[in-house]
Each structure stands twice: as structure tokens, then as C-alpha cells.
Amino acid sequence: MEDIHTSHPEHGFYQHGRQGDRLQPYISSLHLLLAVEHLRAIDADLDDLTINKLSGNSLFRAEEVRLIYEKAAEIQIFKRATLPHRCHNCGSTDFHYAALRCICGVPIYEAADSMTAIVRIGG
Numbered sequence: 228m229e230d231i232h233t234s235h236p237e238h239g240f241y242q243h244g245r246q247g248d249r250l251q252p253y254i255s256s257l258h259l260l261l262a263v264e265h266l267r268a269i270d271a272d273l274d275d276l277t278i279n280k281l282s283g284n285s286l287f288r289a290e291e292v293r294l295i296y297e298k299a300a301e302i303q304i305f306k307r308a309t310l311p312h313r314c315h316n317c318g319s320t321d322f323h324y325a326a327l328r329c330i331c332g333v334p335i336y337e338a339a340d341s342m343t344a345i346v347r348i349g350g
């Protein structure tokens with residue numbers, strides 16, 4: 228899965244779910260994959276409480292959460308650790324390195340920068 232960083236809460240594409248008048252973060256593909264990878268890393272089972280947490284305010288239903296947990300044998304998430312070659316906004320390569328911004332003002336090194344997930348099915 229490419230461009231999974233668009234699910235990051237700090238990315239502009241990420242939309243907060245609404246609960247009453249309050250904005251509430253919801254579970255999207257990045258969150259689900261991070262959660263499943265974490266459960267596997269700590270040898271934790273996918274119990275009902277966790278299924279409810281991952282399917283409550285979520286893009287995924289409980290059976291989809293269970294399916295991903297069972298089928299995803301390995302989850303790797305890669306994130307760009309270096310600066311982009313060019314600014315995605317204006318195309319410039321002229322960066323203000325101390326501020327980590329392009330000369331056009333766009334941040335070039337953010338928490339929600341380019342991320343890719345590789346999910347190996349089976350096992």
C-alpha cells in the first residue's frame with residue numbers, strides 16, 4: 228500500500244470523525260496496520276476489546292479487523308527519512324534547511340511524510 232501517510236492524523240487528507248460536536252480520531256488503514264503489527268510484535272491476541280477499539284470509530288468492520296489480523300503474516304512500514312528531491316508544491320529544490328521548509332513556505336519534513344506499507348499475506 229503506497230501513500231499510507233495520507234491516513235496520518237497530521238496529514239491534510241486525514242479527516243476527523245465526528246462524535247456529537249467533538250472531533251474524534253478514527254481508525255483508518257495506517258492505524259489498523261500499526262495496531263496489528265504492534266499486537267504481533269508483543270505477542271498479544273486480538274481480543275474482543277481490541278476488536279471493538281479497532282472497529283468502533285473506524286473504516287473497518289469487526290470481521291474485517293479479524294480478517295486482516297489473521298491473514299497478514301508480516302507488516303512492514305517504510306517512511307522516507309530524507310528530504311524530497313523537489314518540493315511537491317512548487318517543484319523547487321531551493322530549501323531553507325534550518326526551517327525544513329521550501330522557499331515557497333511548504334514544510335518538507337513532517338511527521339506525515341511519505342509512508343508505504345508492505346503486507347505479506349499467509350504464513
Ligand SMILES: [Zn+2]
Nearest residue numbers: 314317329331
Ligand atoms: Zn515549494
